[in-house]
Amino acid sequence: MLHDHIERVLFSEAQIHARLEELAAAISADYAQTTPLLVSVLKGALYFVADLTRAVSIPVALDFMAITSYGSAQATSGAVRLIKDLDEEISGRHVLLVEDIIDTGLTAAYLLRTLRARDPASLRICTLLDKTARRIVDTLPISYRGFEVPDMFVVGYGLDYRQLYRNLPYIGVLKPEVVAAT
Numbered sequence: 001m002l003h004d005h006i007e008r009v010l011f012s013e014a015q016i017h018a019r020l021e022e023l024a025a026a027i028s029a030d031y032a033q034t035t036p037l038l039v040s041v042l043k044g045a046l047y048f049v050a051d052l053t054r055a056v057s058i059p060v061a062l063d064f065m066a067i068t069s070y071g072s073a074q075a076t077s078g079a080v081r082l083i084k085d086l087d088e089e090i091s092g093r094h095v096l097l098v099e100d101i102i103d104t105g106l107t108a109a110y111l112l113r114t115l116r117a118r119d120p121a122s123l124r125i126c127t128l129l130d131k132t133a134r135r136i137v138d139t140l141p142i143s144y145r146g147f148e149v150p151d152m153f154v155v156g157y158g159l160d161y162r163q164l165y166r167n168l169p170y171i172g173v174l175k176p177e178v179v180a181a182t
Contacts, residue, residue, distance in 0.1 A: 126144035
């Protein structure tokens with residue numbers, strides 16, 4: 001039943017894994033002389049950051065933030081609220097913000113402002129999906145990009161619709177009738 005709600009698979013499990021290995025190799029090379037702190041945004045990036053940390057070949061630290069910007073709606077309101085802050089101190093540390101998807105850029109911009117105020121040694125972004133068609137904020141330091149995604153509502157591999165579909169092993173396009181029915 002879960003898979004029946006998917007119109008089509010956009011990125012397969014194998015494609016995600018292959019791209020993740022490439023991202024991990026680049027991160028491992030770029031941060032070879034440091035121990036970066038990977039900051040992941042819950043809940044969407046959970047699957048991505050878990051697999052990414054296992055794929056990198058250098059020591060990394062990990063911490064989490066939780067925010068809300070969508071609520072139950074499909075489109076962002078532009079308002080972001082911090083629900084869970086970091087446990088780790090980031091001053092003087094190399095920080096890599098790990099996102100599941102960046103679309104308008106408003107959430108990422110908010111997170112960057114919040115983290116920059118804490119004086120990290122460096123601050124970069126790694127995102128699994130980049131939806132540039134919806135970008136409002138263009139000045140984001142996206143250093144690692146998994147896939148560019150078209151302006152479609154996607155779910156799976158951590159991405160959800162009303163807290164559902166995160167557990168799909170691939171990224172798919174949700175059928176319009178599923179969205180319309182709720």
